[in-house]
Amino acid sequence: MEVIFRNVSFSYNDTPTGKLALNNVSVFLESNLIHGIIGPIGSGKSTMLELMNGITLPSKGEVLVGEYELTNKKSNFNFNDFRYDVGLVYQFPEKQFFCSTVGEEIAFSQKIFDPKNRNIKNKVKKVLKMVGLDETYIKRSPFELNGGEKRRVAIASVLISNPKLLILDEPTIGLDCNSKKRLMRLLKGLKTKYLKTIIIVTHDVDMLYEIVDDIVVLSDGKVIKTGNKIEVFNDIKLLDEKRVPVPNVVRTCNIIKDNFGIDLGYVENMNSLVRKITNVINEQKKMVVVNNEK
Amino acid sequence: MDIIEINNLMFRYGNKFIYDDFSLKIKRGTWVTIAGPNGAGKTTLVKVLAGLAKNYSDVTIMGKKVIKKNLYEIRKEVGFVFDNPDNFFACETVEDELAFSLENMAVQPSTIKKKIKEVSELLNLESLLKENPYSLSGGEKQKVALGCALMLEPRILILDEALMMIDINEREKLLKVLKEYNRKKRVTIVSFTHNLDESIYSDRLVVLNNGKILVDGSFPRVFDEERVMRKIGLEVPFTVELSQKLRVYGLVDDICLDLERLVNNVWK
Structure with missing residues (x-):
């Protein structure tokens, strides 16, 4: 959409x-x-x-x-x-x-919008799966979950309407x-x-x-x-x-480029940054050895 | 001298113990960050210090026990800034909001005006003074809430995830302002956060998990324990993680908190 x-x-x-x-x-x-x-x-x-x-x-x-x-x-x-x-x-x-249970919390909007729908229970199970939580959560209180789980339940309660956006x-x-x-x-x-x-x-x-x-x-x-x-x-x-704000990974690449003239290209995340830095350093070391041998 | 002393704190919700024999001392004029993942017990500790959670322990602030009869005296000297400023605003403009507590203490209007000017300049709130606090963005609301606490010139400032909604650039600016405030006015700051990026301006970092102290130290040495911090779900500052990873490859010797210096160390 x-x-x-x-x-x-x-x-x-x-x-x-x-x-x-x-x-x-x-x-x-x-x-x-x-x-x-x-x-x-x-x-x-x-x-x-x-x-x-x-x-x-x-x-x-x-x-x-x-x-x-x-x-x-x-x-x-x-x-x-x-x-x-x-x-x-x-x-x-x-x-x-x-609501007192995760299942009721997720189903709430459906009960308002579409009270005659008999498929709500299945829908709840489906969206719980989408957000990576299993069916045991249905009966649990949303208030006893940790921060990340609560956030996923909140997203599930929006996903139950199957939004495109x-x-x-x-x-x-x-x-x-x-x-x-x-x-x-x-x-x-x-x-x-x-x-x-x-x-x-x-x-x-x-x-x-x-x-x-x-x-x-x-x-x-x-x-x-x-x-x-x-x-x-x-x-x-x-x-x-x-x-x-600029992502730290991008900021680091920029400092390396400005201070040492080395362009690391597209760096996806921290691990790829470390990999690219070690590759450049190893290449530079090899060059030094080759130059010394010459 | 210790301005905050918590001795053998016991606290539980129902049958669940949040703290069992927990002790912590904080020196006057220092800035201590207390960090921990969601559910570590940070908010409970804030409530204990604010006298909002009934407990049967020996907690003293500025030599006074945190008990009902001392709360008025303690709260006059301690500024609390909580995570959700929406629960806090009562006035129609930011200016009135800043003035609110001093007006209630019958302070002279001219003094209040002077103080508003000082605080709004310090936190860069001048352009917001005539705005309705509810129409502001989350980050701006948090800045106003911090301003309200500073209006009272507290001797202790307790921040509970108080900068969470403020973007990285603005947060860094504010942290520098708070550092200056802490140094110049000898105000003790205790900041509770799950974001360790905020901690590097403080003097000491205490990491909590399940009501126990896991790590306690000063910078940058305290980050030698970064694995413990990451294991409990805390995100260490980018420079700490990068330093540790580069250290594994022998590219740097130590943790460096400044990104430019860290990069320069790799190619030195």
Whole structure:
């Protein structure tokens, strides 16, 4: 499900002098990819997310989410269908838990939207499997789970509507390292195995760099760069100037290039960085030996 | 002198012991980071220090026992900043929010105004003063919450995941500001986090798991125990992990917390 922003502006204080949280933003987010939206605090990331979900409507311009058109005029589509197709996972989604078992928590939205559906139990089992939890969790209290498990239950309760587009606001915030890694694997799997389009708003660029395809960079409510992750993160000068975080792996490659003139090329993660550094050093040592022998 | 003393802390939720015979001492004017994975007991410890969790232990702050009759005196000197600022705001503008606690203590308006100017300059909040705190982003809200705590000029500042929503660049700037504040004003800082990147500005790192101290030391030596930290799910700073991996290949001798210096050490 693709998302298009066409000349979108938005102000929380809708007066002529109100500060624009988004200022004439136009972007195209392709289907079946993982997109990252990054930027310094107050740059408009969360506003963009709210607009994609129809929580707020643009002051100017239009947001197209698949076949749904969101403008400040009256919509001519059924918002319930839209809610099915677009799943939103808020920051700390587990804080919204209120059911006594994981099964009830996940099934809650279905019981509201589709109370006559007799297939809900199977759906719960299916989405639990999608997020990597087994059926024993159904009877457990969501409040006794650890942080990572809670986050996965929250994602499962959104996935039960089978959304084509999944939007996550700071999905790794507050999670420890192991829970974070599991969540990253889950998101990658949702894209490749279940063909979801995923949009992540985050400042955790190290996590994002490992799983994302394309990036939108915001600063002061404007898009300052879009493109695939390599292209975007290689423009370190611009990102530094606008105080946008840069992944540590990319930053290290950049220092090596600037200080020693060595281009390591595309480095996927920490392990590939270490491998490339050791290869370069070994090559250099060999050259020294060859030169000495000469 | 120890400004915070916890002796033989026992604490349990129902039948589950969170702390059993736990002791910790914190020296005046130091900055101590207390880190641990989700469920390690960090928030419980914050609650104990804030007098919000009933316990039967010997906990003293500035020589006063943390018991009901001393709480008012203790809380006047201790600033708490919690992880979720949404639970905290009560006013319609950031400026009013900053003024709130001092107004309640009947401080002169001119003094409050001066203090707001000082704190907003320190934390770069000037452009937000007229905004509604609820309309701010998560990171901005956390900065305002920190500002509210600093308005009271606390002798001890307790931060519970208080910088979690702030992006990396801004967080680094804030950590430097807090370091300066800690040095100049001799304010004791105790920060609770699961993010060890935040810890490197402090003087001492205490790692908790299941209510026990696993690691306790100063930088960068404390990161010799990085395996223990990673095993319990803590993410060590990027430079620590890279140093350790390069050390295995004999490319560097020691842990280096500065990325540029670390890279230069490889090619020296």
